[in-house]
Amino acid sequence: MSSAPLITLVLILSSLAYWLGRRRAFALARRPSAGKLHSRPGYYGVLTGLWCGLPALVIVAVWQMAADPLLTRMAMDGVAAAKGVVNPDQINLLVNDMRNLVAGNVVAHEVDPLIQAAADRYLGLQRISNLALATAALTAALVGAYLILARIRPALRARNQVERVIEIILTLCSTFAVFITIGIVLSVLFESIRFFQQIPLADFLFGLKWSPQMAIRADQAGSSGSFGAIPVLTGTFLISGIAMAIAVPFGLMSAIYLSEYAGSTFRATVKPLLEILAGVPTVVYGFFAALVVAPAIRDLGALTGLPVASESALAAGLVMGIMIIPFVSSLSDDVINAVPQSLRDGSYGLGATKSETIKLVILPAALPGIVGSILLAVSRAIGETMIVVMAAGLAANLTFNPLQAVTTVTVQIVTLLVGDQEFDSPKTLAAFALGMLLFVVTLALNVIALYVVRKYREEYE
Template sequence: MSPSMLVTVVLALSTLAFWQGKRRAFALSRQASTTRMHSRPGYYGMLTALWCAVPALVIVVAWQSASDPILTRIVMDGVREAKGALSPDQLNLMINDVRNLVSGSIYSQNVDPVLQLAAKRYQSMMHIGNMAMAVLALSTALGTAYYAYSRIKPTLRARNHVEMAVEILLTLCSTIAIFITVGIVLSVLFESIRFFQQVPLTDFLFGLKWSPQMAIRADQAGSSGSFGAIPVLTGTFLISGIAMAIAVPFGLMSAIYLSEYAGPKFRATVKPLLEILAGVPTVVYGFFAALVVAPLIRDIGLSFGLSVSSESALAAGLVMGIMIIPFVSSLSDDVINAVPQSLRDGSYGLGATKSETIKLVILPAALPGIVGSILLAVSRAIGETMIVVMAAGLAANMTVNPLQAVTTVTVQIVTLLVGDQEFDSPKTLAAFALGLLLFIVTLVLNVIALYVVRKYREEYE
């Protein structure tokens, strides 16, 4: 039985256990005329289902995590006996070949018979292990379900047990999320340290030329190996600034109109249509920017005698601004609607007009949420890749002219990690340094926004 089928069977058994536990709780509640049930019948059913599913799923997860290392070690012991002493590189290569044979990724007939035998042995042991795991998991599920079913009685605190299990699950999920975040930061940090061991930190932070092509041979030309991040950061901030100059005014004004001026029918129609912009794939925006907006900007610029590149920061920034309008408008609209009506009534009672109320009362009260929406839009703009690749190009030009081609941090990260590269080379490690720099910039923006939110929240609470 495959693991996916086994999980399906366990979930089906837990569903059956839920209904049986709930049914028994109902029966006991009818019989016990003098003693009240501590919890509702649904809690007893949920407790039975948890006892049925959780131990069995733990067994499945444990086996799936430990089976491959154990089986690989057993199989490779036989390969070592047949092949003799092997270096670590040869051993790793043979392990990959065996795994490819097991998965069916190798179709050549000229395969080492020893590896074929090892793959067959691996498959045989894996089949036996899956069958043993299925028997053990199903037996455990039935046994623990019967144990929980037999313990159902009026004094059993089923609700407390279920709530404790849910609390443990939520704590586990939050802990995993924290560890994942810490792992991502540490992995980027360690690889960045390796990069800075080869390229000085000052050259990276203050260098004015970005050309990460490294020479493979001593006589190779055209590979300067310059890692100055200033041009890349300039392009990132330029495109993001253009995008925010479009998204913030249009998004905020749209939110104000929809929440304060528009009627219910108009709001119910326009707001979903506006939010559709957030669901359009970024590659569609990229095609639109490259095929429509960029040529239009170039033609308009030429009509005024301006030199406009075929790939410009202005084209990417305009289309990116249109894409992130819903991030500002939708969240700001929700925040403005959450402002208490008493503030509006008090302002009107003092003689303020609708526009004065919006400007002097509603917007300051909703400012923390508006800042949060703008911060989300900024993060979205900084992290965008596809539109920049298709509309702004890959040239790391040190310019603030929006009519010229520029590049961004995310585009360079993708470019450096695409293709067959040496992982220890400065060219590849530069992607991690850029990622760390982008992380620090985003962190600074978060700190600033948090300060603004805390300041105005204390003023209006």
């Protein structure tokens, strides 16, 4: 039995165990001699379902992680020695050939008999492994359910045990998220260190030219690439600044109007329509920027005598600002609505007008949430790629002119990692250095925003 049907069966058994535990608790509650239940009957059912499902799911997860390497090692035992292969790379090729045979991806007309025999062994071992997994998981589920059903008594603290299990699960999930974040940072950091071993850090941080094309031979043109990140970082800040200049005023004013001035019917109609902007694919925004906004800006520049490039930072920034308006408006609207009505009533009671109440009471009280929505919008703007590619181009120009073509960090990361790349060349490793630079910049923005919130927020009892 494969993992998907097995997990489905375990969940069905857990539901059945929940019903049996709850039923048994109800039966005990109806007996006068049994005494009063410590917890509600539902908690006894949840406890039974948890002890039925969790051990089985843990067995399935651990088995799935350990089974494939173990089965591969057992199936390939002796194949490399029989073929006289000792190079790890060649052994990996043999393993890939065996896995292709197992998956049915056979390209060659003639298959090596040793590899075919290894594939047959793998399939046989996989059937045994699936059978053993199903037996172990179902046995654990049934035993766990039986043990809890046998322990159900009025004095059993089911609610405490359920809350303890849920607390452990939540702790593990949060710990897992933290370790994933640490792993991402370390993976980017290690590759960035390899890049800085070949390219000086000062050249990367303060260089004014970005041309990461590395030649194959030393006598070719461009054999010494330029890895100055200033043009790329400037383009990122330029486009993001234009986007935020559109998104923050429109988003914040929309949130204030919807929460403080608009009627309930108008708000219920307009807010979902405004949030539709967040669901439009970015490639659609890219087409809109490339086919409508960029030509309009170019034609307007021609009428006024301004030189406008066919792809400009202004076109990308304007469309990106429209795209991230819902991030500011929706979150800010929810935060403003969460401000207690008593603060508004107190302000009106002191003679303040609606506008004064909004400026002096509501916005200071909602400042942390508003700053959080703006930070989310900034992160969205910095991380956008498709709109920049289609509307701003790929040219790493060091300019503050929004009418010229520029590029961003994320666009360059995608460009550097497209196709088959060697992770030993500075050209490819530069993508990780750009990623680390973007991470540091985003972290610095978060720290600054946290300082601003702590300094200027209003606290009420």
